[in-house]
Amino acid sequence: MKNFPNAFRDLVESLAQFPGIGKRSAERIAFYILKMKPDEITHFVRRMEEVHNHIKPCVQCNNFSSEEICAICANPRREKDVVCVVEEPKDIIAIEKTSQYNGLYYVLLGAVSPLEGINGEDLPLQKLLRRCERKEIREVIISTDPDTDGELTAQYLVERLSQYNVKIYRIAIGIPLGTKIEYIDSVTLGKALQEKRSLL
Numbered sequence: 001m002k003n004f005p006n007a008f009r010d011l012v013e014s015l016a017q018f019p020g021i022g023k024r025s026a027e028r029i030a031f032y033i034l035k036m037k038p039d040e041i042t043h044f045v046r047r048m049e050e051v052h053n054h055i056k057p058c059v060q061c062n063n064f065s066s067e068e069i070c071a072i073c074a075n076p077r078r079e080k081d082v083v084c085v086v087e088e089p090k091d092i093i094a095i096e097k098t099s100q101y102n103g104l105y106y107v108l109l110g111a112v113s114p115l116e117g118i119n120g121e122d123l124p125l126q127k128l129l130r131r132c133e134r135k136e137i138r139e140v141i142i143s144t145d146p147d148t149d150g151e152l153t154a155q156y157l158v159e160r161l162s163q164y165n166v167k168i169y170r171i172a173i174g175i176p177l178g179t180k181i182e183y184i185d186s187v188t189l190g191k192a193l194q195e196k197r198s199l200l
Ligand SMILES: [Zn+2]
Pocket: 058, 059, 060, 061, 062, 063, 069, 070, 071, 072, 073, 074
């Protein structure tokens, strides 16, 4: 790489900062960019700017939206009194793909993280709490990640929400289908046992 021009190395460095892109992939993308036509480059840059300038958090749920209220919150066919709390907008995409959920969402834009110095009070919960206060919400499903930060966040949410008359659920942390019990890590298996369901 040291024989390549600085501009190319800078581009690789920038690309390598994207999530999931290692140095090798960054180099491949940079070579691809080098071969793109000028109008393709202009088009691509414009798209990035558009995303940056026109997509804002939904005023109700913090999901990405080009309107003041996102498409999910604005959809009259969604159950308005059920709210699934997630850490990031990308989690909404994953849950929507299941087609198993028809309520609304609330995005925390992060999680409690002692390592990063993020406390529960730092999470933007006000809009959710206000709706609980106004008795607009019947059920909250906490769908934060099943890791340490996600669990701490879930605990904090339970603390804050328990003063309202809402049912609070945590998504079941399941055993992946098609796997064998002996291969499941003990944390997942422990959680699955805690959250066992009755069959009769
Ligand atoms: Zn929304």
